[in-house]
Amino acid sequence: MSDIKRLDLEYSQLESDRMRINVGPQHPSTHGVLRLEVEVDGEIVTEVVPHLGYLHRCFEKHCEKMTYLQVIPYIDRLDYISAMNNEWPYVMALEKLMDIKVTDKVEYIRVIMAELNRIANHQIAVATFGLDAGAFTPFLFFFRDREYIIWILEKMSGARLLYNYFRVGGLAADVYPGFKEDCLNIVKQVRKTNAEVMDLLIYNKIFIQRSANVGILTPEVAINFACSGPVLRGSGVKFDLRKDEPYSIYDRFDFDIPVGTGEVGVVGDCWNRNMVRVNEMEQSCRIIEQAIAQMPDEGDVKALVPKRIKPPKGEVYMRAENPKGELGFYIVSNGTDKPERIKARGASFVNLSVIPEISKGYMFADLILILGSIDIVLGEVDR
Amino acid sequence: MENVNFLYDLLGKNVISVLLIVSLPLMFVLVYALIAILAELKVSAWIQERLGPMRTGPWGILQPIAEVVKLIQKEDITPDRSSKLLYNLAPFIIFTGAYAAFAVIPFSEYFVPAGINLGLFYIFAVGSISAIGIVMGGWASNNKYSLMGAMRSVAQLISYEIPAAMAVLSIVVLASTMNMQEINKIQSGWFWNWFIFGGPGTLAKLWVIPFTLGLGLIYFISSLAETNRVPFDIPEGESELVAGFHTEYSGMKFAMFFFAEYANMFVVAAVLTTIFLGGWNSPFGDFMQGPFWGVFWFVSKAFTVVLVQIWIRWTLPRFRVDQLMYIGWKVLLPLSFICFMAVSLYVMLK
Amino acid sequence: MIQYIKNIWAGLSSTFIGMRITWKHLFVKKVTIQYPDERFKLPEKARNRLYLEMSRCNGCNSCAIACPVNCITVETIRVSPDDPHQEVHYNGKDRKLWVSRYDIDFAKCCYCGLCTAVCPSEAIQHTTEYEYSVYNRESLLYKFQTLTPEQVKEKERLLAEFRAIEKVCHPEGDAKPAEKKVVDKKTE
């Protein structure tokens, strides 16, 4: 009874024509168990309050109880759509801490795996963005292609989504025969589908009407909110860790950084963010083609480090360009085989924090599109 | 009123024949809805390079029946603190609105349940009943998503009725009758006598053909909006409003909404067929012309229109509310007025 | 005004372009795999249900240690020299430990493959078997031991007898060699 009274009091303080809606935790377009408390004035969104934590799995607490090798399966589960990319900064951080150099072949395989996974991730991002706008067919076209990519990743690592493939100083397994042909076929298929979806969805007038000029994120706000990945580049900031802080062997490849151009709408709106992803798929295809051509055939990929990893005492922060943005791992080692502290700086977590800022004043249907254009994965937000 | 029904000829005017006449369209609607649901499943699957349902019966053709059986078995949930009477009434009202329109739809030369002279007017009158049902269902559900969906839906239905009515009125001007059977009879002959190609007339009608084509398109687009189909499905816009006005419905009540949607699709397709595509007339003069072939032509034409609706649904994204209003009031309405004036001019000069 | 007409034209034309694409897709070959009738062949490396080849397992427990979710439980008994039932390992050496219990709880298993990577004798392996749904969680607890409970009791008794004799002969001799073994494994 007292609860009801308190609610009444709270509602009486609101202006009479506003409505509070809970979008989520169970909702078709929150991409997981996110809850947005939305205040709408008719159809206009006046306030958004995100509530997180429905998928909190105590990742950081878990890590303190586990050895460095056992952490990798858990890292897969952060951003479970692009698990290969997730593992990379973690193993790079440990390699930096232990001062290990990996062989060229390992680096090339890592690049190919990460770029394949980047394509798979962007396919889901663009597909679900279209789905949020109501277009169902491109969604399944992308999922069909993504399945081919996942078949390659499964043949390489043994699992469809949660690969556990990268090891400190190496990889879990070598390439299989016919790997290069598979990759080149995928690249062809990805380009074909992209061209099709361009006509079917991206340049569709209705889709442009829906997503252009919506959720405009200016570069200053984007940097202040530390947005990264396509969200930052959609605002016209030419910043990509693969170019600006080349880790691994990315300095050997020739590729461009797609940024929001304002070809349609305004720089920094949903359409441009989405377009950056579509263009990035093409760039990833280019990287894969070059990497396949340059990759040495001989060489061992198994890690040449002891089975029990004991990094020296120290702290290291390593970041890599994930499909969703910058994923950083801050690892504090105390000299034992278990980490003292691992902090994962998830790109989705940081990118999501911009939602209340950019969705005010737009319509309720736009809020869904803005959320879709930011491309979050709740596994990474809630950790 | 002239005798327009073969059953009256067969059985005479008595209670049995009236009952039969009333229930024949119902039979038709039920069978048609099952086929349309299957068509929706299969067409969407093929467009998306899937196979669709394949397990129930050969190629999954029994899937709609399985779904109906499933829906019958489902628990019928009435939300707590909902307005029970309105909540339970809404699906029936919506279905009634959709079904009542069948009273004036001429399936054949010798079968129209009620050949009233104001057929088109009647269709628009009863078509608006479903708006009441939607508002009832949305408001009584005691759910904010339902309420928003219902409000959007009513705004949409009212806005798009005007361009649709303008399109129909133009044809009424051309045909100078509102009796659907009469409109059909005017269009007999080859397919260039259809009203979408300006109706019967001399070569002087050539300049009015673009306008009648435009009217057909305007009516088709408005009919999509009136039946809440993509790209105008914002009342049930799944990604933002979960399921819109029928979020809380389950079981058979949900099935009623479902049936009503498909029945509505057929009604608008039937009206489009009757007033633009020659109704039960064969496209090729006397070839396959006759009362029984009439049913075939009518149903196949209407079903083709339904298939186009399905095809569009799996191609396009969804509009936003304000864009929907923009299209309704600022695009379709002015254009329909222009077409109306052109057609009136044509009739005056004739 | 020109923009207005252009917008209408863009809306209509892009709709027709989209409809042309979907129309083409109506007639292409479908990609669906009719699952129970046709199956996709999993790659050899696919990590699915674990299988333990007991004759190769030497009971070293490294899989249980490597497992991040603790789904493997191993219990061992040392083989006493006067046990009449001796076994020769796959590599020709005598068995040192009887594995009296080897349980894998597949409700917990996360299929990460760490246990197979550390196994020195390749006894535990991932198979490509993925269809093992069950109706209750208890059925997901797989027991791999080959010894019957009676045999386990018998072996425990034999070991206890042997230990008792050992203690009489060499009062502190038992603990040292065992410890040395563990150290060896770590440095490996």
Next chain:
Amino acid sequence: MLPNEIYDTLKTEFGDAVIEYNDQQPTDSFILIGADNLFDICHTLRDKDAFLFDYLMCLTAMDLGENVGVVYHLYSMTHKHRLVLKVTAPKTDPKIPSVEMIWRTADWHEREAFDLIGVNFEGHRNLIRILCPYDWEGHALRKDYVAPEYYHNMKVSY
């Protein structure tokens, strides 16, 4: 700019508030600063033309035993240089000025640090829990944290 140059500049400007510069490998070289002047130092770091650290990559709180520490990883989009700042506060009264006004991204990071370590960020406009439920008790990432047995009559441990 290299971290040691930044340290020198900061030292001349803020004096004792900048405590220590550490570049022992393999740790990333960091600057330890006093908690009291954190806000001013961060403000300088963001706005001074030579620094322009406009991008806060990561904000980590950690349990150091007696103290709690907060680590800031900064990056400059214009100069492309990076910097690590460290602050400590006693565990009994962990008060650290909030930098949420300087870098808006720190908003959620600080809420997370408050949630999991219990750092009390002074000046944060909305310092509530973010990952755990709002009525959760205790700070889970502290080393001495013991999980409660029951939460709202639900068993916590499995």
